[in-house]
Amino acid sequence: xxxxxxxxxxxxxxxxxxxxxxxxxxxxxxxxxxxxxxxxxxxxxxxxxxxxxxxxxxxxxxxxxxxxxxxxxxxxxxxxxxxxxxxxxxxxxxxxxxxxxxxxxxxxxxxxxxxxxxxxxxxxxxxxxxxxxxxxxxxxxxxxxxxxxxxxxxxxxxxxxxxxxxxxxxxxxxxxxxxxxxxxxxxxxxxxxxxxxxxxxxxxxxxxxxxxxxxxxxxxxxxxxxxxxxxxxxxxxxxxxxxxxxxxxxxxxxxxxxxxxxxxxxxxxxxxxxxxxxxxxxxxxxxxxxxxxxxxxxxxxxxxxxxxxxxxxxxxxxxxxxxxxxxxxxxxxxxxxxxxxxxxxxxxxxxxx
Numbered sequence: 001x002x003x004x005x006x007x008x009x010x011x012x013x014x015x016x017x018x019x020x021x022x023x024x025x026x027x028x029x030x031x032x033x034x035x036x037x038x039x040x041x042x043x044x045x046x047x048x049x050x051x052x053x054x055x056x057x058x059x060x061x062x063x064x065x066x067x068x069x070x071x072x073x074x075x076x077x078x079x080x081x082x083x084x085x086x087x088x089x090x091x092x093x094x095x096x097x098x099x100x101x102x103x104x105x106x107x108x109x110x111x112x113x114x115x116x117x118x119x120x121x122x123x124x125x126x127x128x129x130x131x132x133x134x135x136x137x138x139x140x141x142x143x144x145x146x147x148x149x150x151x152x153x154x155x156x157x158x159x160x161x162x163x164x165x166x167x168x169x170x171x172x173x174x175x176x177x178x179x180x181x182x183x184x185x186x187x188x189x190x191x192x193x194x195x196x197x198x199x200x201x202x203x204x205x206x207x208x209x210x211x212x213x214x215x216x217x218x219x220x221x222x223x224x225x226x227x228x229x230x231x232x233x234x235x236x237x238x239x240x241x242x243x244x245x246x247x248x249x250x251x252x253x254x255x256x257x258x259x260x261x262x263x264x265x266x267x268x269x270x271x272x273x274x275x276x277x278x279x280x281x282x283x284x285x286x287x288x289x290x291x292x293x294x295x296x297x298x299x300x301x302x303x304x305x306x307x308x309x310x311x312x313x314x315x316x317x318x319x320x321x322x323x324x325x326x327x328x329x330x331x332x333x334x335x336x337x338x339x340x341x342x343x344x345x346x347x348x349x350x351x352x353x
Contacts, residue, residue, distance in 0.1 A: 070113075070114075070115055070116070070352060071112065071113070071114050071115075071217055071218060071241040071242055071352070071353045072112070072113045072138075072139075072350050072351065072352050072353065073110055073111070073112055073239070073246055073271065073350065073351045073352075073353060074110065074111045074112075074113060074134065074135065074138050074139075074348070074349070074350050074351075075110060075134075075318070075345045075346065075347055075348065075349045075350075076106070076109040076110060076111055076121075076125070076130075076131040076134045076135065076347065077105050077106035077107050077108050077109045077125050077127065077130075077131055077134075077347060078105045078108055078318050078319070078320055078327070078344075078345045078346065078347055079105040079106060079107055079108060079157075079319070079320055079321075079322070079327070080107065080108070080157065080277050080319055080320060080321040080322065080324075081107050081155055081156045081157025081158065082107070082156070082157065082322065083104075083105065083106050083107055083125075083126070083127060083157070083322075084097055084104055084105045084320070084322050084327050085097040085098055085104060085322060086322040089322055093322075093323075093325070093327070093328065094322065096328075097327075102327070102328050102329070102330075103327075103329070103346070103347065105327070105347055106125045106126070106127030106130050106131060107123070107125035107126060107127065107156075107157030107158070108123060108125065108157065108158075108250045108318050108319040108345075109121060109122060109123040109124070109125045109131050109161075110122040110123070110248055110273065111131075111134070111135045111138075112218065112239065112353075113135070113138070113139045113141060114147075114216070114217055114218065115217075116139045116140065116141065117141075117145065118141070118145045118146075118147045119135060119139070119141050119145055119146060119147065120146070120147055120148045120149070120150065120215075120218075120220075121135075121146065121148075121149045121150070122149075122150045122152070122237060122239075122248050123149075123150070123151060123152055123157070123158040123159070123161075123250070124149050124151065124158070124159050124160070124161035124162045124177075125157055125158070125160070125161045126156065126157065126160040126161050127161065128161030128162075128164045128165075129164060131161070134347065134348060137348075138348070138350060143170055143172065146175055147176065147215075148175070148176035148177070148178055148205075149162070149175065149176070149177045149178065149202075150178045150207075150220060150222075150237055151177065151178065151179045151180075151183055152234060152235055152236065152237070152248075152250060152251060153183065153227065153229070153232050153233065153234035153235065153251065154183055154186055154230070154231035154232035155228075155251070158250075158251075159183075159187075159193075162177065162187075162193065162196060162202065163192060163196075165196060165201045165202060166192070166195060166196050166199065166201050167199060167201070170201075171201070172201045172202070173200065173201065174200055174201075174202070174203050175201065175202050175203070176202070176203050176204075176205050177202045177203065177204050177205065178204075178205050178207050178213065178220075179204055179205070179206065179207060179232075180206075180207050180208075180209070180222065180224075180232060180233040180235055181206060181207075181208075181233070182229075182231070182232045182233050183231075183232035183233060184204050184206050186231050186232050187202075187204055188204065207222045207235070208222070209222055209223065209224040209233075209235065210222070210223070210224075217241065217242050218239065218240060218241055218242075218353070219239075219240040220237055220238070220239055220240075221237065221238040221240075222235040222236075222237055223235055223236045223237070223238055223247075223249070223260070225249065225251075225252045225253075225258055226252065226253045226257040226258060227251050227252055227253050228253075228292075234251055234252070236248055236249030236250075236252070237249075238269070239353065240353075241352075241353025242353065243352070243353060244270035244271070244351075244352070244353045245269050245270055245271075245353065246269060246270060246271040246272070246273065246351065246353060247265060247269045247271070247272045247273065247274070248273045249272070249273065249274050249275060250273065250274075250275055250318055250319035251275055251277075251294070251319065252274075252275050252294070252295065253293045253294070253295075254293055254295050255295050255299075255300070255303060262274075262300075262303060262304065263303070263304055263306075263307060263311075266304065266307060266311050266312075266314055266315060267307070267311050269314060270314060270353075271314060271316055271351050272314050272315050272316060273316045273318045273345060274300070274315060274316070274317065274318065275294055275295060275300075275318075275319055276297050276300075276317030276318055276319055276320050276324065276326060276344075277292075277294040277319055277320065277321045277324070278292075278294055278296045278297070278321055278323070278324060279296060279297045279298065279320075279323075279324045279325055279326055279333050280296050280297070280298045281296060281298075283296075283321070283323045283324070284323065297317055297324075297326065297333075297337065300315075300317075301337070301340050301342060304342075305340070309341045312340065312341035312342055313341055313342070313343060315342045315343060316342075316343045316344065316345050317337065317342060317343070317344050317345065318344075318345040326344055329344075329346070
């Protein structure tokens, strides 16, 4: 689901253009064969067929003309914390990524660009330079345009990239980092993160669960979720834009441990970027997966199978472990997910809010 190829209503714009073109050809061919009364009938039929396309085109044009207020979520990374391919992995799935025969990816992160003039990030992956390249590639925005980083928790793939902001890297000045209380304390009291605070490369701003952070055109609300909280709380973010909203929830323990119903949440948001660490059980031979209790994609699809298609399509699986076959766009498991009515995040995809 890449909104670069979709209309504001989520329809495939390329397909609509094909329909429009074929309709015009049919109209021209039929018109010159028909009698005048039949031409009038054909004109009415063609107008009826083209009316939805015209309306979509007008909406598309309106969004382009209103680009000064466009808010867009961009996918910067889709992998679990250690990226893809992972360290010391030379299995076929990793070799294809090392050779770039299938797409490699850094750890999961999103950017929220505003009017192509500024942006926020959700998580700071270890591959922060590559993530920022994706921002620049899609919007020409640079580090100086970064207005803040929202951290989900203190596992390596979600905050390690902050180190690039220090004196050995960008030497940034006063970048706001939004964090929950335990996460804030962890960064302020542990090296090397404390050096970023002391040198004022970053300024940590405290979040509170369920309390909205209001900015021009957007509101961001942290939702606390159950997870392995060794050093910090874990949150997802409800992100409200001018027209649509999204959920960013890359890490959680089993869905039944959350105090919200996932099915209810999916029906309340337009885009739901949710935990897809493992596709199925037994994905880590020799390791006790009960100690890494992410919900599997198979179990999530089963949980949501009774939702209407329009709601299942709002699910965008993200945060895929190195072992997850969904990282390969051509895999059988990827096709299974798509046939089930769900979507899978891909680096570079963009979603207008």
